[in-house]
Amino acid sequence: MLLVFIYLTTRLINLDLLPIFNDEAIWIDWGYRAVNLKGFLFYSLLDAKPPLLMWLFGLMQKIISDPLIAGRMVSVIFGLITLLGIYKTSQELFSQKLAYIASILYIVNPLFLFFDSQALLESAISACGIWAFYFLYKLVETGNRKYAFSLGLTLGIGYFIKSNTLIFLSVCFALLAYHLLKLKKERALKGIENLLFIFGVFLLTIFP
Secondary structure, eight states: OHHHHHHHHHHHTTTTOSOOOHHHHHHHHHHHHHHHSTTOTTGGGGGTOOSHHHHHHHHHHTTSSSHHHHHHHHHHHHHHHHHHHHHHHHHHHTOHHHHHHHHHHHHHOHHHHHHTTSSSSHHHHHHHHHHHHHHHHHHHHHOOHHHHHHHHHHHHHHHHHOGGGHHHHHHHHHHHHHHHHTSOHHHHHHHHHHHHHHHHHHHHHHOO
16 A cells, blocks of 8 residues: 555656646547547547547546546556556565565656656556566466456557557467477467467457
């Protein structure tokens, strides 16, 4: 809870201090159009930008009247999701102590501090990246289908935010394929099933 409090304090104080950037203005406007104007739900695709984050920007404007604060709040939330992912991953791979250290480093890092406070795409991409890594690790460790589902869903959400996240999909598939080569036949067959399952969930997520 203390980490969450410190994170929110650093992100929410003076959230509107920096002037609005050009990209922020575009994303916030597209979000408003997608949510409020008929026929504009996929408006961002005209500029080859997936629409999910635009929808969230638009929906947040229905909760917070100031469009700039509303858009930046979406990034603050995704930054919090990233923080939780870093904590969980560090705890799983190393120790509780290192999880705290990694989380604090994330909170005070100027680059993340900047992007978590802007109505841009990067904060959401970071959240998808860290959780994709976590679910990939858990899938390799346990072979549990629920982690395959979570990984496919996370990768799909990432692509729905920015198409560049296909790199996450490529890396995950390459690492899983390498892992399969080291398994015995029965476990390898189950791994192939999980690989196909991940891709199926990914396709269903981006189907809209």
